Amino acid sequence: MLFWPGIAGLCCGALTGAWVPVSVLWHTRDPLAGRITGTREKRTHMAAGTALAPAPELDLARAVQAAGAVLRKVVVHEDEVLREGGLVVDGLVRRVAAAAVIRNPWVGRGHVADLAPAVAATAPLVARALAHLLLDAAGGAHRVEAFGKAVVVGLDGEAEHGAAFIHTPYFGDVLRWATEGTSIIAFSEARGDAGETITVPMWHKTAAATRSHYQSVQVRVPDAPRRDELVLVAAVSTSARPRARIGDRTTDAPFDPSDPAAYGHGNGDTGTSSDSTAGGAA
Amino acid sequence: MNVRKISTITELVFTEGGRAVPAPVRTAVVLAVIENPWAGQGFVQDLAPGIDSVASDLGALLAPRVVEALGAPVEAYGKAAIVGLDGEVEHGSALIHTLKFGDHFRKAASATTLLPAVEKRAPAGATFDIPLKHITDATIRSHHQSIEVRLGDAPRPDEIIIGLAAAAQGRPQARLAPLSSEQ
Numbered sequence: 344m345l346f347w348p349g350i351a352g353l354c355c356g357a358l359t360g361a362w363v364p365v366s367v368l369w370h371t372r373d374p375l376a377g378r379i380t381g382t383r384e385k386r387t388h389m390a391a392g393t394a395l396a397p398a399p400e401l402d403l404a405r406a407v408q409a410a411g412a413v414l415r416k417v418v419v420h421e422d423e424v425l426r427e428g429g430l431v432v433d434g435l436v437r438r439v440a441a442a443a444v445i446r447n448p449w450v451g452r453g454h455v456a457d458l459a460p461a462v463a464a465t466a467p468l469v470a471r472a473l474a475h476l477l478l479d480a481a482g483g484a485h486r487v488e489a490f491g492k493a494v495v496v497g498l499d500g501e502a503e504h505g506a507a508f509i510h511t512p513y514f515g516d517v518l519r520w521a522t523e524g525t526s527i528i529a530f531s532e533a534r535g536d537a538g539e540t541i542t543v544p545m546w547h548k549t550a551a552a553t554r555s556h557y558q559s560v561q562v563r564v565p566d567a568p569r570r571d572e573l574v575l576v577a578a579v580s581t582s583a584r585p586r587a588r589i590g591d592r593t594t595d596a597p598f599d600p601s602d603p604a605a606y607g608h609g610n611g612d613t614g615t616s617s618d619s620t621a622g623g624a625a
Numbered sequence: 626m627n628v629r630k631i632s633t634i635t636e637l638v639f640t641e642g643g644r645a646v647p648a649p650v651r652t653a654v655v656l657a658v659i660e661n662p663w664a665g666q667g668f669v670q671d672l673a674p675g676i677d678s679v680a681s682d683l684g685a686l687l688a689p690r691v692v693e694a695l696g697a698p699v700e701a702y703g704k705a706a707i708v709g710l711d712g713e714v715e716h717g718s719a720l721i722h723t724l725k726f727g728d729h730f731r732k733a734a735s736a737t738t739l740l741p742a743v744e745k746r747a748p749a750g751a752t753f754d755i756p757l758k759h760i761t762d763a764t765i766r767s768h769h770q771s772i773e774v775r776l777g778d779a780p781r782p783d784e785i786i787i788g789l790a791a792a793a794q795g796r797p798q799a800r801l802a803p804l805s806s807e808q
Contacts (some may be wrong), residue, residue, distance in 0.1 A: 404645065404649070408645070414639050414640075415640045416636060416637060416638040416639060416640075417636070417638060417639075418634065418635070418636045418637075418638075419634065419635040420632065420633075421632065421634075422630055422631075422632050423630060423632070423633075424629075424630045425630055425631065426627065426628070426630070427628045448726075480633075501754060518726050540775070542776065561777045563775055565752070565773040600639075
Protein backbone atom coordinates (compact mmCIF):
# COMPACT_ATOMS: atom_id res chain seq x y z
CA MET A 344 0.00 0.00 0.00
CA LEU A 345 1.10 3.51 -0.57
CA PHE A 346 -0.38 6.91 -0.69
CA TRP A 347 -0.66 8.19 -4.16
CA PRO A 348 -1.83 11.69 -4.90
CA GLY A 349 -4.83 11.53 -7.18
CA ILE A 350 -4.37 15.14 -8.11
CA ALA A 351 -1.06 16.89 -8.47
CA GLY A 352 -0.15 20.52 -8.62
CA LEU A 353 -1.22 21.91 -5.29
CA CYS A 354 1.35 24.61 -4.93
CA CYS A 355 2.83 27.32 -7.06
CA GLY A 356 -0.21 29.50 -7.37
CA ALA A 357 1.04 32.61 -5.74
CA LEU A 358 1.44 34.43 -9.00
CA THR A 359 -2.23 34.44 -9.84
CA GLY A 360 -3.33 35.54 -6.41
CA ALA A 361 -6.75 33.92 -6.81
CA TRP A 362 -7.04 31.06 -4.35
CA VAL A 363 -10.05 28.84 -4.39
CA PRO A 364 -10.94 26.01 -2.05
CA VAL A 365 -10.83 22.59 -3.61
CA SER A 366 -11.18 19.11 -2.34
CA VAL A 367 -8.13 16.97 -3.01
CA LEU A 368 -8.44 13.23 -2.88
CA TRP A 369 -5.54 11.07 -1.81
CA HIS A 370 -5.98 7.47 -2.75
CA THR A 371 -4.64 4.50 -0.93
CA ARG A 372 -3.62 2.18 -3.69
CA ASP A 373 -2.32 -1.24 -4.19
CA PRO A 374 0.55 -0.21 -6.46
CA LEU A 375 0.65 -3.48 -8.35
CA ALA A 376 -2.98 -3.79 -9.25
CA GLY A 377 -3.79 -0.12 -9.32
CA ARG A 378 -6.72 -0.92 -7.07
CA ILE A 379 -8.18 1.95 -5.15
CA THR A 380 -8.61 0.72 -1.60
CA GLY A 381 -9.59 3.90 0.10
CA THR A 382 -9.76 7.61 -0.28
CA ARG A 383 -9.48 10.36 2.21
CA GLU A 384 -10.62 13.82 1.48
CA LYS A 385 -8.41 16.73 2.28
CA ARG A 386 -9.68 20.25 2.06
CA THR A 387 -7.01 22.53 0.78
CA HIS A 388 -6.54 25.51 -1.44
CA MET A 389 -5.45 25.64 -4.99
CA ALA A 390 -4.62 28.62 -7.10
CA ALA A 391 -7.04 29.19 -9.91
CA GLY A 392 -5.37 28.17 -13.13
CA THR A 393 -3.07 25.61 -11.53
CA ALA A 394 -2.64 22.64 -13.81
CA LEU A 395 -3.92 19.35 -12.47
CA ALA A 396 -2.68 16.04 -13.74
CA PRO A 397 -5.52 13.85 -15.00
CA ALA A 398 -6.06 10.64 -13.09
CA PRO A 399 -4.03 7.88 -14.71
CA GLU A 400 -7.13 5.85 -15.55
CA LEU A 401 -8.19 8.66 -17.83
CA ASP A 402 -5.41 7.67 -20.16
CA LEU A 403 -7.38 4.52 -20.64
CA ALA A 404 -8.77 5.66 -23.97
CA ARG A 405 -5.48 4.50 -25.43
CA ALA A 406 -5.57 1.27 -23.47
CA VAL A 407 -9.09 0.54 -24.66
CA GLN A 408 -8.03 1.26 -28.21
CA ALA A 409 -5.07 -1.05 -27.82
CA ALA A 410 -7.57 -3.70 -26.76
CA GLY A 411 -9.33 -3.28 -30.08
CA ALA A 412 -12.19 -0.99 -29.07
CA VAL A 413 -12.95 2.72 -29.01
CA LEU A 414 -13.88 4.77 -25.96
CA ARG A 415 -15.50 7.99 -27.14
CA LYS A 416 -16.42 9.73 -23.92
CA VAL A 417 -17.21 9.44 -20.23
CA VAL A 418 -19.93 11.30 -18.34
CA VAL A 419 -20.20 11.40 -14.54
CA HIS A 420 -23.44 12.56 -12.90
CA GLU A 421 -23.40 13.22 -9.18
CA ASP A 422 -26.44 14.18 -7.08
CA GLU A 423 -25.93 15.47 -3.55
CA VAL A 424 -29.26 15.58 -1.75
CA LEU A 425 -29.55 18.30 0.89
CA ARG A 426 -33.30 18.37 1.51
CA GLU A 427 -36.05 15.81 1.04
CA GLY A 428 -39.71 16.21 1.83
CA GLY A 429 -38.93 19.80 2.76
CA LEU A 430 -36.60 18.81 5.57
CA VAL A 431 -32.83 18.95 5.84
CA VAL A 432 -31.14 15.59 5.24
CA ASP A 433 -28.71 14.24 7.79
CA GLY A 434 -25.28 13.11 6.66
CA LEU A 435 -23.83 12.73 3.20
CA VAL A 436 -26.35 11.56 0.60
CA ARG A 437 -24.45 11.38 -2.63
CA ARG A 438 -25.42 9.28 -5.63
CA VAL A 439 -23.06 9.02 -8.55
CA ALA A 440 -23.37 7.38 -11.95
CA ALA A 441 -20.47 7.12 -14.38
CA ALA A 442 -21.18 6.31 -18.02
CA ALA A 443 -18.71 5.25 -20.71
CA VAL A 444 -19.55 5.42 -24.41
CA ILE A 445 -17.82 2.69 -26.41
CA ARG A 446 -18.20 1.41 -29.94
CA ASN A 447 -20.24 -1.78 -30.12
CA PRO A 448 -17.57 -4.25 -31.28
CA TRP A 449 -20.09 -6.55 -32.99
CA VAL A 450 -22.22 -4.18 -35.07
CA GLY A 451 -21.77 -4.77 -38.77
CA ARG A 452 -20.44 -8.29 -38.29
CA GLY A 453 -23.71 -10.21 -38.50
CA HIS A 454 -24.39 -12.81 -35.83
CA VAL A 455 -21.29 -13.30 -33.69
CA ALA A 456 -21.51 -16.48 -31.64
CA ASP A 457 -18.72 -15.92 -29.14
CA LEU A 458 -18.98 -12.57 -27.42
CA ALA A 459 -16.46 -13.29 -24.68
CA PRO A 460 -13.16 -12.26 -26.33
CA ALA A 461 -14.19 -8.66 -27.01
CA VAL A 462 -15.72 -8.27 -23.55
CA ALA A 463 -12.71 -9.75 -21.78
CA ALA A 464 -10.43 -7.34 -23.63
CA THR A 465 -12.39 -4.16 -22.96
CA ALA A 466 -14.85 -4.40 -20.06
CA PRO A 467 -12.32 -4.64 -17.19
CA LEU A 468 -10.52 -1.50 -18.38
CA VAL A 469 -13.74 0.46 -18.65
CA ALA A 470 -15.12 -0.85 -15.36
CA ARG A 471 -11.95 0.05 -13.49
CA ALA A 472 -11.98 3.57 -14.89
CA LEU A 473 -15.64 4.04 -13.99
CA ALA A 474 -14.99 2.69 -10.48
CA HIS A 475 -12.14 5.16 -10.08
CA LEU A 476 -14.40 8.05 -11.01
CA LEU A 477 -17.16 6.81 -8.70
CA LEU A 478 -14.83 6.43 -5.73
CA ASP A 479 -13.38 9.87 -6.38
CA ALA A 480 -16.86 11.34 -6.19
CA ALA A 481 -18.07 9.23 -3.29
CA GLY A 482 -14.94 9.70 -1.18
CA GLY A 483 -13.63 6.13 -1.25
CA ALA A 484 -14.83 2.56 -1.10
CA HIS A 485 -15.61 2.85 2.61
CA ARG A 486 -18.18 5.54 1.79
CA VAL A 487 -19.99 3.38 -0.75
CA GLU A 488 -23.08 1.68 0.66
CA ALA A 489 -25.05 0.77 -2.47
CA PHE A 490 -24.23 0.06 -6.08
CA GLY A 491 -25.76 -0.64 -9.47
CA LYS A 492 -25.00 -0.93 -13.16
CA ALA A 493 -26.71 -0.40 -16.50
CA VAL A 494 -26.27 -0.57 -20.23
CA VAL A 495 -27.93 1.09 -23.19
CA VAL A 496 -27.38 -0.58 -26.54
CA GLY A 497 -27.47 1.61 -29.63
CA LEU A 498 -30.20 0.86 -32.16
CA ASP A 499 -28.16 -1.40 -34.44
CA GLY A 500 -27.04 -3.67 -31.60
CA GLU A 501 -28.53 -6.71 -29.91
CA ALA A 502 -29.73 -6.72 -26.31
CA GLU A 503 -27.33 -9.61 -25.91
CA HIS A 504 -24.43 -7.28 -26.69
CA GLY A 505 -25.23 -5.16 -23.66
CA ALA A 506 -25.78 -8.22 -21.51
CA ALA A 507 -22.38 -9.52 -22.54
CA PHE A 508 -20.75 -6.42 -21.17
CA ILE A 509 -22.54 -6.05 -17.84
CA HIS A 510 -23.66 -9.60 -16.96
CA THR A 511 -20.29 -11.30 -17.19
CA PRO A 512 -17.52 -11.11 -14.58
CA TYR A 513 -15.47 -8.62 -16.57
CA PHE A 514 -17.56 -5.63 -15.57
CA GLY A 515 -19.46 -6.44 -12.36
CA ASP A 516 -16.60 -8.17 -10.60
CA VAL A 517 -14.42 -5.10 -11.07
CA LEU A 518 -17.09 -2.81 -9.62
CA ARG A 519 -17.72 -5.17 -6.70
CA TRP A 520 -14.01 -5.50 -5.98
CA ALA A 521 -13.27 -1.78 -6.20
CA THR A 522 -16.19 -0.87 -3.93
CA GLU A 523 -15.51 -3.72 -1.47
CA GLY A 524 -18.95 -5.17 -2.04
CA THR A 525 -20.21 -8.74 -2.01
CA SER A 526 -23.80 -8.52 -3.30
CA ILE A 527 -25.04 -9.31 -6.75
CA ILE A 528 -25.33 -5.90 -8.47
CA ALA A 529 -28.69 -4.33 -9.34
CA PHE A 530 -29.01 -3.44 -13.01
CA SER A 531 -31.09 -2.02 -15.81
CA GLU A 532 -30.72 -2.47 -19.52
CA ALA A 533 -32.30 -0.95 -22.59
CA ARG A 534 -31.84 -0.44 -26.28
CA GLY A 535 -32.32 3.16 -27.22
CA ASP A 536 -31.36 6.18 -29.21
CA ALA A 537 -28.90 8.89 -28.20
CA GLY A 538 -30.05 10.90 -25.21
CA GLU A 539 -31.89 8.06 -23.52
CA THR A 540 -32.24 8.81 -19.81
CA ILE A 541 -30.75 5.88 -17.93
CA THR A 542 -32.22 5.10 -14.51
CA VAL A 543 -29.68 3.00 -12.65
CA PRO A 544 -31.11 0.94 -9.76
CA MET A 545 -28.92 0.42 -6.73
CA TRP A 546 -29.08 -1.71 -3.62
CA HIS A 547 -26.83 -2.44 -0.66
CA LYS A 548 -23.36 -3.62 -1.62
CA THR A 549 -23.20 -6.38 0.98
CA ALA A 550 -26.87 -6.97 1.90
CA ALA A 551 -29.01 -6.69 -1.22
CA ALA A 552 -32.31 -7.19 0.65
CA THR A 553 -31.82 -4.09 2.81
CA ARG A 554 -34.92 -2.11 1.87
CA SER A 555 -33.63 1.28 2.99
CA HIS A 556 -30.97 1.14 0.29
CA TYR A 557 -33.27 0.53 -2.69
CA GLN A 558 -32.77 3.68 -4.73
CA SER A 559 -31.68 4.87 -8.14
CA VAL A 560 -29.80 7.61 -9.94
CA GLN A 561 -30.28 8.97 -13.44
CA VAL A 562 -27.63 9.72 -16.00
CA ARG A 563 -27.93 10.76 -19.60
CA VAL A 564 -25.47 11.26 -22.44
CA PRO A 565 -27.13 13.61 -24.93
CA ASP A 566 -25.31 12.31 -28.00
CA ALA A 567 -24.99 8.63 -27.10
CA PRO A 568 -25.47 5.83 -27.81
CA ARG A 569 -25.17 6.19 -31.55
CA ARG A 570 -26.51 3.22 -33.49
CA ASP A 571 -23.19 1.40 -33.27
CA GLU A 572 -22.34 2.29 -29.67
CA LEU A 573 -22.94 1.04 -26.14
CA VAL A 574 -23.27 3.14 -22.98
CA LEU A 575 -21.93 1.25 -19.97
CA VAL A 576 -22.85 2.63 -16.56
CA ALA A 577 -21.72 1.96 -13.00
CA ALA A 578 -23.26 3.76 -10.03
CA VAL A 579 -22.85 4.07 -6.27
CA SER A 580 -24.61 5.73 -3.35
CA THR A 581 -23.12 6.77 -0.04
CA SER A 582 -26.25 6.17 2.01
CA ALA A 583 -29.75 4.81 2.32
CA ARG A 584 -32.59 6.84 0.89
CA PRO A 585 -32.85 10.09 2.79
CA ARG A 586 -35.55 9.78 5.43
CA ALA A 587 -36.07 6.06 4.74
CA ARG A 588 -38.95 4.86 6.93
CA ILE A 589 -40.74 1.94 5.31
CA GLY A 590 -39.31 -0.70 7.61
CA ASP A 591 -37.88 -3.98 6.46
CA ARG A 592 -39.04 -7.52 5.93
CA THR A 593 -38.39 -8.18 9.62
CA THR A 594 -40.70 -5.35 10.71
CA ASP A 595 -43.51 -5.66 8.15
CA ALA A 596 -47.00 -6.28 9.47
CA PRO A 597 -48.34 -9.71 8.46
CA PHE A 598 -49.68 -9.58 4.92
CA ASP A 599 -51.18 -12.44 2.95
CA PRO A 600 -51.78 -11.71 -0.75
CA SER A 601 -54.02 -14.81 -1.04
CA ASP A 602 -56.38 -13.44 1.61
CA PRO A 603 -59.29 -11.44 0.08
CA ALA A 604 -59.12 -9.18 3.13
CA ALA A 605 -55.76 -7.98 1.87
CA TYR A 606 -57.51 -6.03 -0.89
CA GLY A 607 -59.38 -2.80 -0.39
CA HIS A 608 -59.68 -2.90 3.37
CA GLY A 609 -56.96 -0.55 4.31
CA ASN A 610 -57.92 2.45 6.38
CA GLY A 611 -55.82 4.80 4.28
CA ASP A 612 -53.61 7.52 5.56
CA THR A 613 -54.04 8.14 9.25
CA GLY A 614 -50.59 9.60 9.61
CA THR A 615 -49.94 12.97 11.13
CA SER A 616 -46.86 15.07 10.98
CA SER A 617 -45.84 13.67 14.35
CA ASP A 618 -45.41 10.29 12.67
CA SER A 619 -42.31 11.63 10.98
CA THR A 620 -39.71 10.45 13.39
CA ALA A 621 -36.78 10.10 11.03
CA GLY A 622 -33.84 12.39 11.62
CA GLY A 623 -33.40 15.91 10.34
CA ALA A 624 -34.82 19.28 11.19
CA ALA A 625 -36.70 21.84 9.22
CA MET B 626 -31.58 30.18 0.55
CA ASN B 627 -33.00 26.65 0.53
CA VAL B 628 -30.95 24.27 -1.62
CA ARG B 629 -32.62 20.92 -2.26
CA LYS B 630 -29.82 19.29 -4.15
CA ILE B 631 -26.60 19.94 -5.97
CA SER B 632 -25.83 17.99 -9.11
CA THR B 633 -22.43 17.82 -10.74
CA ILE B 634 -21.96 16.57 -14.29
CA THR B 635 -18.51 16.09 -15.76
CA GLU B 636 -17.75 15.02 -19.28
CA LEU B 637 -14.53 13.73 -20.79
CA VAL B 638 -14.28 13.30 -24.54
CA PHE B 639 -11.60 11.08 -26.02
CA THR B 640 -12.52 10.98 -29.70
CA GLU B 641 -14.37 13.29 -32.06
CA GLY B 642 -15.06 12.78 -35.74
CA GLY B 643 -13.54 9.34 -35.38
CA ARG B 644 -10.18 10.74 -34.32
CA ALA B 645 -8.56 10.72 -30.93
CA VAL B 646 -8.12 14.12 -29.31
CA PRO B 647 -4.62 14.94 -27.98
CA ALA B 648 -5.85 15.08 -24.37
CA PRO B 649 -9.24 14.30 -22.82
CA VAL B 650 -11.62 17.21 -23.49
CA ARG B 651 -13.05 18.23 -20.13
CA THR B 652 -16.32 20.00 -19.37
CA ALA B 653 -18.08 20.34 -16.01
CA VAL B 654 -21.46 21.63 -14.88
CA VAL B 655 -22.69 22.23 -11.34
CA LEU B 656 -26.41 22.80 -10.77
CA ALA B 657 -28.10 23.90 -7.55
CA VAL B 658 -31.82 23.30 -7.19
CA ILE B 659 -33.15 26.06 -4.98
CA GLU B 660 -36.51 27.26 -3.78
CA ASN B 661 -37.66 30.26 -5.85
CA PRO B 662 -37.13 33.15 -3.39
CA TRP B 663 -40.29 34.85 -4.74
CA ALA B 664 -42.53 31.75 -4.81
CA GLY B 665 -46.09 32.36 -3.64
CA GLN B 666 -45.69 36.13 -3.42
CA GLY B 667 -47.56 37.13 -6.57
CA PHE B 668 -45.98 39.79 -8.76
CA VAL B 669 -43.04 41.29 -6.90
CA GLN B 670 -41.95 44.61 -8.38
CA ASP B 671 -38.70 45.06 -6.51
CA LEU B 672 -36.49 42.01 -6.87
CA ALA B 673 -33.44 43.62 -5.24
CA PRO B 674 -33.97 42.34 -1.69
CA GLY B 675 -34.29 38.76 -2.94
CA ILE B 676 -31.21 39.18 -5.14
CA ASP B 677 -29.22 40.56 -2.22
CA SER B 678 -30.13 37.65 0.01
CA VAL B 679 -29.45 34.85 -2.48
CA ALA B 680 -27.27 35.72 -5.50
CA SER B 681 -23.90 36.06 -3.81
CA ASP B 682 -24.37 32.94 -1.69
CA LEU B 683 -25.25 31.00 -4.82
CA GLY B 684 -22.18 32.22 -6.66
CA ALA B 685 -19.99 31.32 -3.69
CA LEU B 686 -21.56 27.87 -3.52
CA LEU B 687 -21.26 27.00 -7.19
CA ALA B 688 -18.01 28.62 -8.37
CA PRO B 689 -15.51 26.56 -6.35
CA ARG B 690 -17.45 23.39 -7.06
CA VAL B 691 -17.38 23.77 -10.82
CA VAL B 692 -13.68 24.66 -10.81
CA GLU B 693 -12.99 21.60 -8.67
CA ALA B 694 -15.17 19.35 -10.81
CA LEU B 695 -13.35 20.44 -13.95
CA GLY B 696 -10.01 19.60 -12.38
CA ALA B 697 -8.12 21.77 -14.85
CA PRO B 698 -7.75 25.46 -15.62
CA VAL B 699 -10.97 27.01 -16.88
CA GLU B 700 -10.78 28.34 -20.45
CA ALA B 701 -14.47 28.74 -21.26
CA TYR B 702 -17.50 29.29 -19.07
CA GLY B 703 -21.25 29.88 -18.96
CA LYS B 704 -24.26 29.95 -16.65
CA ALA B 705 -27.89 28.89 -16.50
CA ALA B 706 -31.17 29.70 -14.77
CA ILE B 707 -34.10 27.34 -15.36
CA VAL B 708 -37.22 28.55 -13.62
CA GLY B 709 -40.01 26.18 -12.54
CA LEU B 710 -43.44 26.66 -14.09
CA ASP B 711 -44.92 28.84 -11.38
CA GLY B 712 -42.11 31.40 -11.55
CA GLU B 713 -41.07 34.15 -13.93
CA VAL B 714 -38.02 33.94 -16.17
CA GLU B 715 -37.22 37.30 -14.56
CA HIS B 716 -36.69 35.47 -11.25
CA GLY B 717 -33.94 33.33 -12.72
CA SER B 718 -32.42 36.25 -14.57
CA ALA B 719 -32.42 38.23 -11.35
CA LEU B 720 -30.22 35.68 -9.64
CA ILE B 721 -27.64 35.18 -12.41
CA HIS B 722 -27.48 38.57 -14.14
CA THR B 723 -25.77 40.34 -11.31
CA LEU B 724 -22.10 40.78 -10.49
CA LYS B 725 -22.95 39.48 -7.03
CA PHE B 726 -23.40 36.06 -8.64
CA GLY B 727 -21.00 36.03 -11.57
CA ASP B 728 -17.97 37.60 -9.93
CA HIS B 729 -17.42 34.52 -7.77
CA PHE B 730 -16.90 32.44 -10.90
CA ARG B 731 -14.96 35.18 -12.65
CA LYS B 732 -12.55 35.40 -9.75
CA ALA B 733 -12.20 31.63 -9.35
CA ALA B 734 -11.46 31.24 -13.05
CA SER B 735 -9.32 34.38 -13.42
CA ALA B 736 -11.85 35.48 -16.03
CA THR B 737 -12.84 38.88 -17.36
CA THR B 738 -15.61 38.48 -19.95
CA LEU B 739 -19.36 38.38 -19.57
CA LEU B 740 -20.75 34.94 -18.82
CA PRO B 741 -23.01 33.68 -21.61
CA ALA B 742 -26.28 32.35 -20.24
CA VAL B 743 -29.40 30.32 -20.85
CA GLU B 744 -32.59 31.39 -19.11
CA LYS B 745 -35.89 29.64 -19.56
CA ARG B 746 -39.00 28.44 -17.80
CA ALA B 747 -39.49 24.70 -17.98
CA PRO B 748 -40.98 21.66 -16.26
CA ALA B 749 -38.92 19.19 -14.28
CA GLY B 750 -36.87 16.99 -16.57
CA ALA B 751 -36.47 19.56 -19.31
CA THR B 752 -33.18 19.52 -21.16
CA PHE B 753 -31.28 22.76 -21.51
CA ASP B 754 -28.08 23.83 -23.24
CA ILE B 755 -25.61 26.00 -21.39
CA PRO B 756 -23.54 28.18 -23.76
CA LEU B 757 -19.85 28.67 -23.00
CA LYS B 758 -17.40 31.24 -24.32
CA HIS B 759 -13.76 32.06 -23.66
CA ILE B 760 -13.08 33.53 -20.23
CA THR B 761 -11.04 36.51 -21.38
CA ASP B 762 -11.97 37.03 -25.06
CA ALA B 763 -15.50 36.19 -26.14
CA THR B 764 -14.52 36.43 -29.81
CA ILE B 765 -12.29 33.34 -29.72
CA ARG B 766 -14.22 30.99 -31.99
CA SER B 767 -12.61 27.74 -30.92
CA HIS B 768 -14.19 28.17 -27.48
CA HIS B 769 -17.80 28.78 -28.60
CA GLN B 770 -19.54 25.63 -27.38
CA SER B 771 -22.41 24.40 -25.27
CA ILE B 772 -23.29 21.48 -23.05
CA GLU B 773 -26.70 19.85 -22.69
CA VAL B 774 -27.93 18.80 -19.24
CA ARG B 775 -31.10 17.57 -17.56
CA LEU B 776 -32.29 16.85 -14.03
CA GLY B 777 -35.13 14.34 -13.83
CA ASP B 778 -36.93 15.86 -10.84
CA ALA B 779 -36.16 19.57 -11.16
CA PRO B 780 -37.18 22.31 -11.35
CA ARG B 781 -40.44 21.80 -9.51
CA PRO B 782 -42.93 24.63 -10.19
CA ASP B 783 -41.67 26.60 -7.18
CA GLU B 784 -37.97 25.93 -7.77
CA ILE B 785 -35.14 27.33 -9.87
CA ILE B 786 -32.09 25.50 -11.20
CA ILE B 787 -29.05 27.75 -11.11
CA GLY B 788 -25.97 26.43 -12.87
CA LEU B 789 -22.40 27.12 -13.87
CA ALA B 790 -20.49 25.40 -16.66
CA ALA B 791 -16.74 25.30 -17.30
CA ALA B 792 -14.59 23.84 -20.06
CA ALA B 793 -10.85 23.30 -19.96
CA GLN B 794 -10.46 23.92 -23.70
CA GLY B 795 -12.36 24.75 -26.83
CA ARG B 796 -14.31 22.32 -28.94
CA PRO B 797 -12.68 18.97 -29.65
CA GLN B 798 -11.03 19.10 -33.07
CA ALA B 799 -11.76 22.85 -33.38
CA ARG B 800 -10.42 24.06 -36.72
CA LEU B 801 -12.32 27.16 -37.77
CA ALA B 802 -10.53 30.24 -39.03
CA PRO B 803 -10.46 33.04 -36.47
CA LEU B 804 -12.90 35.93 -36.63
CA SER B 805 -10.06 38.25 -37.61
CA SER B 806 -9.60 36.30 -40.86
CA GLU B 807 -12.96 37.62 -42.06
CA GLN B 808 -12.47 41.23 -41.06
